[in-house]
Amino acid sequence: MKSFTTIQLQYAHRFYGFKGEAQYLHGHTGILTIEVADTIENGVNMVFPCNEIYKTAWEVLQNFDHALILREDDPLLPAVLKVYDEQGIRGGAPTNKQKGPAFKTALATAYPECRLVVTKETMTVEGMIKMVYELLKDKLNIAKITFTSGVNGASEEFTPDKSIDRCPLCGIALNENGVCPKCGYKKR
């Protein structure tokens, strides 16, 4: 069985070098659906609590929300950073509070202090799915990721390979000692 959650991400990007209107900077509300698969944990009658999928994913993915997403070779990148530098906001601003932990994978690097994500590949809906999987594959038993942005959409299915011990009282993953970090339940 699968549990899933949906996350909205608002972002600005462009397809650098693309011959079409998307080569100009523009914005979207993207909708990301993450499905996780496992057996049903009988105590709670769930695969995994959907709000926990959301929390785990949002922790890193909030770096894409209200962010500018540019490919690493896009000349807009140094141009934007120069402006942020001159304005004194590149290293952060007191009003920029919604920040996840900075991350760096083979496909994307997040700079939460200036709401920027630099990507290796063009951030199409397909590209976003690859980035999200890379970021979350070790945290969630991902079976499918779907991303839509306006009329564009893509999805990919994955083979979940983990077996996660979950709390029979609240459904979340037990830690390495078999203890629930939320309610303190201990696996016997």
Ligand SMILES: [Zn+2]
């Ligand atoms: Zn777009």
Ligand SMILES: [Zn+2]
């Ligand atoms: Zn628990």
